[in-house]
Amino acid sequence: MTAEERVEPLDDDKRKKKKKDSPFKRSLKDFYRKLKKNKSAMVGGYLIIFLILVALIGPYLTQYDIRQPDYSIKFEGPSAEHWFGADHHGRDVFSRVIHGLGITMKIGLLSTLFGGLAGILIGIISGYYGRKVDAVIMRFMDVLLAFPGILLALALISILGASEENVIIAVSIFAVPTFARIVRGSTLATKNLEYIDAMKALGASDIRIIFKHILPNILSPIIVQASLFIASAILSASGLSFIGMGVQPPSPELGAILSEGRDFMWDAGHITLYPGLVIMLLVLAFNVFGDGLRDALDPKMKK
Amino acid sequence: MFQFIVRRLLQLIPVLLGVTILVFSLMHLTPGNPAHIIAGESAPADTIKQIEERLGLNDPIPVQYFNFLKDAIMLDFGNSWRTSLEVSEELWPKFWVTFELAVYSTIFSIFIGLIAGIISAVRQYSFSDVSIMLVALFGLSMPNFWLGLMLMQWFAINLGWVPATGWGTPQQVVLPVITLGTMGAAVVARMTRSSMLDVISQDYIRTARAKGLKESIVIYRHALKNALIPVVTVVGLQFGSLLAGAVLTESVFAINGMGKLVIDRILARDFPVVQAAVLVIAVVFVFVNLLVDISYKFLNKRIDLD
Amino acid sequence: MSEEIILDINNLRTSFFDDDGEIKAVDGVSFKLPKGKTLGVVGESGSGKSITALSILRLIDSKGKIVDGSINFKGKDLTKLSTKQIQHIRGNEISMIFQEPMTSLNPVYTIGQQIRETLKVHEGIGKEKGNKRAVELLQLVGIPSPEARLKQYPHELSGGMRQRVMIAMALACKPDLLIADEPTTALDVTIQAQILELINDLQDNLGMSVIMITHDLGVVAETCDYVAVMYGGKVVEYQDVISLFKNPRHPYTVGLLNSIPRHDIDVEDLEPIRGSVPSPKNMPKGCHFAPRCPFATDLCNAEMPSLDHLGDDSDVRCWIYSDRWDGDPEVNVVDQKTTS
Numbered sequence: 002m003t004a005e006e007r008v009e010p011l012d013d014d015k016r017k018k019k020k021k022d023s024p025f026k027r028s029l030k031d032f033y034r035k036l037k038k039n040k041s042a043m044v045g046g047y048l049i050i051f052l053i054l055v056a057l058i059g060p061y062l063t064q065y066d067i068r069q070p071d072y073s074i075k076f077e078g079p080s081a082e083h084w085f086g087a088d089h090h091g092r093d094v095f096s097r098v099i100h101g102l103g104i105t106m107k108i109g110l111l112s113t114l115f116g117g118l119a120g121i122l123i124g125i126i127s128g129y130y131g132r133k134v135d136a137v138i139m140r141f142m143d144v145l146l147a148f149p150g151i152l153l154a155l156a157l158i159s160i161l162g163a164s165e166e167n168v169i170i171a172v173s174i175f176a177v178p179t180f181a182r183i184v185r186g187s188t189l190a191t192k193n194l195e196y197i198d199a200m201k202a203l204g205a206s207d208i209r210i211i212f213k214h215i216l217p218n219i220l221s222p223i224i225v226q227a228s229l230f231i232a233s234a235i236l237s238a239s240g241l242s243f244i245g246m247g248v249q250p251p252s253p254e255l256g257a258i259l260s261e262g263r264d265f266m267w268d269a270g271h272i273t274l275y276p277g278l279v280i281m282l283l284v285l286a287f288n289v290f291g292d293g294l295r296d297a298l299d300p301k302m303k304k
Numbered sequence: 305m306f307q308f309i310v311r312r313l314l315q316l317i318p319v320l321l322g323v324t325i326l327v328f329s330l331m332h333l334t335p336g337n338p339a340h341i342i343a344g345e346s347a348p349a350d351t352i353k354q355i356e357e358r359l360g361l362n363d364p365i366p367v368q369y370f371n372f373l374k375d376a377i378m379l380d381f382g383n384s385w386r387t388s389l390e391v392s393e394e395l396w397p398k399f400w401v402t403f404e405l406a407v408y409s410t411i412f413s414i415f416i417g418l419i420a421g422i423i424s425a426v427r428q429y430s431f432s433d434v435s436i437m438l439v440a441l442f443g444l445s446m447p448n449f450w451l452g453l454m455l456m457q458w459f460a461i462n463l464g465w466v467p468a469t470g471w472g473t474p475q476q477v478v479l480p481v482i483t484l485g486t487m488g489a490a491v492v493a494r495m496t497r498s499s500m501l502d503v504i505s506q507d508y509i510r511t512a513r514a515k516g517l518k519e520s521i522v523i524y525r526h527a528l529k530n531a532l533i534p535v536v537t538v539v540g541l542q543f544g545s546l547l548a549g550a551v552l553t554e555s556v557f558a559i560n561g562m563g564k565l566v567i568d569r570i571l572a573r574d575f576p577v578v579q580a581a582v583l584v585i586a587v588v589f590v591f592v593n594l595l596v597d598i599s600y601k602f603l604n605k606r607i608d609l610d
Numbered sequence: 611m612s613e614e615i616i617l618d619i620n621n622l623r624t625s626f627f628d629d630d631g632e633i634k635a636v637d638g639v640s641f642k643l644p645k646g647k648t649l650g651v652v653g654e655s656g657s658g659k660s661i662t663a664l665s666i667l668r669l670i671d672s673k674g675k676i677v678d679g680s681i682n683f684k685g686k687d688l689t690k691l692s693t694k695q696i697q698h699i700r701g702n703e704i705s706m707i708f709q710e711p712m713t714s715l716n717p718v719y720t721i722g723q724q725i726r727e728t729l730k731v732h733e734g735i736g737k738e739k740g741n742k743r744a745v746e747l748l749q750l751v752g753i754p755s756p757e758a759r760l761k762q763y764p765h766e767l768s769g770g771m772r773q774r775v776m777i778a779m780a781l782a783c784k785p786d787l788l789i790a791d792e793p794t795t796a797l798d799v800t801i802q803a804q805i806l807e808l809i810n811d812l813q814d815n816l817g818m819s820v821i822m823i824t825h826d827l828g829v830v831a832e833t834c835d836y837v838a839v840m841y842g843g844k845v846v847e848y849q850d851v852i853s854l855f856k857n858p859r860h861p862y863t864v865g866l867l868n869s870i871p872r873h874d875i876d877v878e879d880l881e882p883i884r885g886s887v888p889s890p891k892n893m894p895k896g897c898h899f900a901p902r903c904p905f906a907t908d909l910c911n912a913e914m915p916s917l918d919h920l921g922d923d924s925d926v927r928c929w930i931y932s933d934r935w936d937g938d939p940e941v942n943v944v945d946q947k948t949t950s
Contacts, residue, residue, distance in 0.1 A: 143322070148323075149544045244552060245571075246567065277447060
């Protein structure tokens with residue numbers, strides 16, 4: 002009996018609740034505690050929340066139709082009515098960027114989510130079961146990693162065709178090996194801890210061990226990796242759209258806006274200026290968050 | 305050391321086989337009959353049959369793969385479906401343009417990144433350190449194709465200092481190299497800084513100071529040489545991704561390199577060319593990584609403390 | 611002490627500054643070192659002995675600073691020299707060797723390059739002559755086949771060999787003073803003895819003065835002429851080595867002596883000092899040793915005693931020897947067991 006329990010007798014209900022604080026919840030709490038200590042991670046976090054809010058609410062607040070041309074204001078520069086000016090069809094660039102922010106962010110988040118989940122699963126299987134399974138899986142991951150960055154995505158797009166869904170698929174595929182490697186490493190390290198052996202001896206199933214003990218332990222590196230990967234996913238996805246291999250205009254995806262706007266740089270530089278700035282802000286937010294988090298979680302890296 | 309190299313080379317074999325299988329399947333996963341793509345949808349059945357015969361499309365898939373592999377090792381990638389030229393004939397001139405761009409950009413990122421990283425580390429927490437690291441963070445977060453557009457807007461369109469497009473003359477080289485090299489420079493700067501800071505706290509740096517050496521000699525002769533070792537890895541990995549990342553830069557500046565070739569031929573559904581380009585970049589990437597690994601091992605040999 | 615004094619440290623204070631404020635690592639250290647002699651600076655880790663050593667050559671890292679006191683070396687106050695002047699002294703007039711031979715040599719340069727570098731910077735000796743001198747130095751420190759060693763990298767040498775190389779490097783410019791910061795702690799016992807013997811021999815032959823920083827009283831007994839015992843950033847006792855072992859004054863010194871194994875005492879009778887070294891962030895208000903001292907009184911807990919001269923060449927920082935002592939007047943510090 003701990004001192005705390007003696008001082009304040011818990012009713013059964015409360016006690017159950019306390020006991021039920023799952024490993025995941027504990028791991029997340031620990032994560033949040035460390036997060037709060039790192040200023041840059043907090044700044045990045047707030048910036049991400051702000052951008053998500055803008056992406057969710059923004060489209061309802063903008064007053065211009067993003068598809069309706071108005072040739073009377075074609076190429077008009079930034080003004081009080083049109084903060085980011087108007088494009089070659091006289092559409093309001095600000096409204097388009099606000100809409101595009103959501104699309105670009107969605108692609109970055111979804112591709113990281115899908116690719117990340119697949120990578121986590123593969124990494125855990127590989128690390129937990131080891132031996133032949135591990136060897137085969139990791140060789141396959143090496144093959145995927147042999148294609149630098151955007152090349153694999155391009156190759157896949159060439160088969161699948163250029164569209165928003167296919168960009169998500171292509172980018173998520175090169176997320177898989179990155180996550181698989183990290184998760185495999187952490188799983189290996191956790192698997193050999195003594196208490197895992199003890200759990201096994203007590204007859205806990207593999208699934209239970211993986212979900213209750215291994216996964217919570219490797220949550221932090223996964224979150225760091227996810228944040229940094231979202232940043233590069235956004236860069237890749239908007240890059241694909243920019244060269245016409247991703248989301249197609251007239252969609253206001255930020256890369257697609259740039260792709261359209263580049264043809265009119267001689268007439269109106271503002272069409273390309275602002276969408277790029279917003280992409281940078283978006284990527285910056287996830288980079289800062291991921292960087293700060295890594296420093297907070299790994300004191301060795303911080304000098 | 306020799307054993308290590310041999311072992312790493314052997315490890316490459318399954319990876320390279322996997323790469324070729326993946327690239328080979330590209331074509332076979334593509335919807336549509338290649339013969340139709342070559343001859344057009346309305347081509348007579350005879351012609352289609354002839355083409356299928358010539359390309360060996362009726363052979364079993366493993367046989368087709370084996371032929372593909374055999375030819376690829378000899379750098380024979382067949383003929384383009386669009387221009388009927390030999391693929392390698394089309395590919396190599398473009399490859400060298402992209403290679404040049406990647407090499408210059410790597411040199412740019414090493415040069416800028418090292419200087420910035422050293423200044424940052426030596427004056428840790430100073431104004432210059434904070435500003436350099438801030439700039440590096442932006443460099444890391446900037447889409448490079450957008451940076452290219454902005455540079456073009458300013459220096460080519462507004463100021464007219466350099467031509468907006470093309471490749472070859474020194475003036476034409478400047479903007480694409482900055483565009484492609486900026487992210488690398490940011491990565492190198494950050495790596496150099498953290499590596500330098502790590503080295504500066506080592507015992508042998510204290511020894512160097514205790515010998516009565518000037519601080520500049522302590523930093524440049526004793527710290528830098530050790531700090532560069534991890535930077536080598538980063539630079540090597542950078543080079544590979546620059547080769548692939550050149551696609552975007554080439555598109556911005558209308559440079560007639562491999563990236564542009566790939567995009568054009570994807571749109572034209574000219575798969576042998578796409579296949580060959582992807583394969584070549586992946587193989588170069590794999591070998592560059594191997595070189596990095598070996599040189600890291602070599603440089604680090606002395607440092608391996610028991 | 612009628613001999614010529616080569617080093618005179620007076621009221622040295624070195625502090626580290628971080629977000630939590632000032633940490634007084636060295637808090638008013640004073641001692642003298644006669645020319646040609648060896649002074650042992652003894653204490654547990656955290657006593658400030660290594661920081662004192664680093665302060666002499668001003669090798670404290672950027673967060674630390676000498677805030678007060680003087681270090682007189684051959685008539686110059688080292689704390690007041692310009693960076694250029696102190697660089698001229700380092701490795702030339704005062705040399706230093708460190709605790710970790712494994713990591714104290716630069717891994718990317720050969721032994722020869724590293725020895726030649728010292729000769730070049732202080733004596734402007736070129737490569738060829740430098741190699742010759744380096745061979746002589748390696749011979750001097752007892753390294754076999756020195757010509758071959760010149761071309762080797764540190765990782766090719768054992769820890770003991772590396773420490774010999776460090777010593778060779780330190781001796782390159784015939785320094786007047788050698789500071790050895792726990793030179794044998796990281797080495798095997800047999801190698802330890804060899805290195806200590808080497809330092810002793812070299813000192814006799816070259817007429818150097820030596821400061822031996824150590825936590826090991828065995829090392830002190832073998833090598834030193836004088837001993838300064840440090841505790842909590844202060845010197846608590848200073849005596850010549852024979853008197854110290856025969857007639858220790860400070861209860862801490864007695865505690866240290868009682869905790870070393872000796873052949874004439876059973877291991878069970880060893881008396882470790884109870885408690886542990888206080889953290890420099892949280893020093894006791896009075897005598898720093900008071901919380902662990904078996905004789906501590908109200909006075910000890912309230913006020914820090916000064917380092918007083920007791921005659922017969924010993925200094926001690928303890929209330930027991932002052933007029934204000936408020937404990938048992940018959941107290942015998944050597945016999946700790948009866949009182950504790």
